[in-house]
Amino acid sequence: MGGPARHHGNRHGRSEAAREAVLEAADDLLTERGFAGVTVEGIAARAGVAKQTIYRWWPSKVDILLEALGSDLAQHLTPADGGTLAEDLRKHLRALARFLTRSDPGMVLRALAGQAQHDPELAARLRAEQLAPQREREAARLRRAVESGDLPADLDLPSAVDQLVGPVYYRVLVTGEPVPPAFTDALVDGFLRAHGSAANGS
Amino acid sequence: MGGPARHHGNRHGRSEAAREAVLEAADDLLTERGFAGVTVEGIAARAGVAKQTIYRWWPSKVDILLEALGSDLAQHLTPADGGTLAEDLRKHLRALARFLTRSDPGMVLRALAGQAQHDPELAARLRAEQLAPQREREAARLRRAVESGDLPADLDLPSAVDQLVGPVYYRVLVTGEPVPPAFTDALVDGFLRAHGSAANGS
Amino acid sequence: MGGPARHHGNRHGRSEAAREAVLEAADDLLTERGFAGVTVEGIAARAGVAKQTIYRWWPSKVDILLEALGSDLAQHLTPADGGTLAEDLRKHLRALARFLTRSDPGMVLRALAGQAQHDPELAARLRAEQLAPQREREAARLRRAVESGDLPADLDLPSAVDQLVGPVYYRVLVTGEPVPPAFTDALVDGFLRAHGSAANGS
Amino acid sequence: MGGPARHHGNRHGRSEAAREAVLEAADDLLTERGFAGVTVEGIAARAGVAKQTIYRWWPSKVDILLEALGSDLAQHLTPADGGTLAEDLRKHLRALARFLTRSDPGMVLRALAGQAQHDPELAARLRAEQLAPQREREAARLRRAVESGDLPADLDLPSAVDQLVGPVYYRVLVTGEPVPPAFTDALVDGFLRAHGSAANGS
């Protein structure tokens, strides 16, 4: 009563309740049992949903995780634009490190990035839907710095983004070492020393 | 035919022929069908080996791939020490990019790095056996530069390595973009500009 | 076009068009793909009818087939009463054999008889609606023969019917052998020799 | 311990324990829940056997039931040859009626005969493996009667068998009526009156 009303599937299309239960179940299973513990049968059982309902809407379990990721990156990882360039970049890399190493959606992203090494199609979707927009958000902050003269006009934005975030992803995905603020701050400092104006606050 | 001759079991220990056939079959399956196509049954069938023989010597299929990787990293990715720091670093990053994106062992490494996101135990082994030694090889070249005065004495070597190779791994594992020499060269230039001596040849 | 006109639901009661389409679709599917090919979904799709419409009017797919059978038995298998007893019985058993082995409704009856072995409720309905009336039609002809003195007064009619038609059903349902006129004629001859008057035409 | 020794599958071939457990489980499920309750999953669960083990050795569940039937017909339904023809036939038809209506293997046979109406391949196998040999056993008794002069030399044996057993199967499979000794005895009497010698003892 009131609202879109609960239903069990009809000609309007899919059940929103089922959709949300699936996404949440997938997320829960990933955090509780890891990627290998995410099975379509397990999701169906935990979500109280029929397997066929899952297959009707998602081609595979990674598509579920992709959808579960949703707009988490945009929400958590849009660089601030309120302070000096150095301040904003330090804040962003700290947030990125925290997101990747500690948050639930960060765990989803890591699992998908891992699976993408085995699955080129997933890799393409992951990049198109999540990573490219995220890189554009990061590039945008640098672009403004270029416009304001804080960074040189001939800066190659994509490469600049890679120099900043690359080492963070590398530590998280490859070496597994912690990514403390000191590390990310030093990254920003080095970046600004290499390209930046002298005036790098701090 | 010369050599230890093929045999079907004896009391002298394991069959070297079987071991090699397994490693090669695993490698072949990975390049031909991708990680999902690497199954113990498939390896056994292609190698002409019994499943039990595989389980006798390797706990899982990723252990096979780890062993197949062998010393490929040390062979292909030991930084040169024959030129200027800039020259050696540029050469190394180019080699790293080529190894990761084009070589067969690079494909194995990427698959293992992907699987490591789902399997902490594999992650630990991969780091201990392959990645840590590799990072040490890279740190060694920088250490010599510190000793020769080309880099500042207070340089944090692990962080420095991350700044150099991190963006390369990031492109390969995450964004999937190509890693041309221009990119790696610019990486070296930025690194030297941030930390380096004035003498960064070229 | 003339007639009650096709409609998609109204308040005038059920759609005769839908009913007929369902019966015909079920019959077609049975003859084309066999009993396993008769599914509610398949009937609905072929009849251009919603599944719910089927479930509204028939409890299960066997009820559809039962209704499809309709009065086919009465039409095809009412024993004649125009000749001598021997003539009428021979004609009837020949017609029975032909109906069971060659006709479409005969195929439906065989499928239902088969399914009835797994489904006591169907068995009961099949007997009540189709088989008992059919046996009564056959008994009726014998009863007249008793009344006319062609058969002994103490004849047990049900058993007599079984002796005549039992071997025919047995061949059709169990042994699968052909049921030629010679077989049914011999059946009648034996029956009349066992119970009958001497005067058995031929 | 002595005997063929328990094993879990090896190069000798299949596990006899698994085979027997499957046959028994199928039989139990049929008697307890009916044919629809006989599922491969259910058999596997009850037998403590993997589904794949079932599919490895039996193409379908009806093959399991066919094998479960085994030599039950030969054991229970071989006509006696110790008395007069009339005595032996009466005894046999009574046994047949009891077997079909009351015994477990009789239930299996009825289920298979029912399913055979939907499955021509099963029908062929059922006839070849069970029904034809059974008919031959019955024909054999009649053949001896012919040889001893109790039945006419020109008797068509298959037809004679059909006249005797056909009505019994018909009652069991089609009308569902009981098949009391009075019915089968009358059947024998009629048969002997139609074809037989005067000497129909009892």
Add this chain to the structure above:
DNA sequence: TGCTAAGCGAGACGGTACGTCGCGTCTTTAC
């Protein structure tokens, strides 16, 4: 010069999850 014991190819076993099919129920919109 056999005996013996380890490694081997072979493959059946109990399991888990896969992706598909059909069931019978439901909810909605159109007529």
Add this chain to the structure above:
DNA sequence: GTAAAGACGCGACGTACCGTCTCGCTTAGCA
């Protein structure tokens, strides 16, 4: 108030691999 449409929870299907096991063969080293 019936009809078409179709999503839903459910159960079973038949398949692919998993990791374990038992077996008989092969082959060296020891008695």
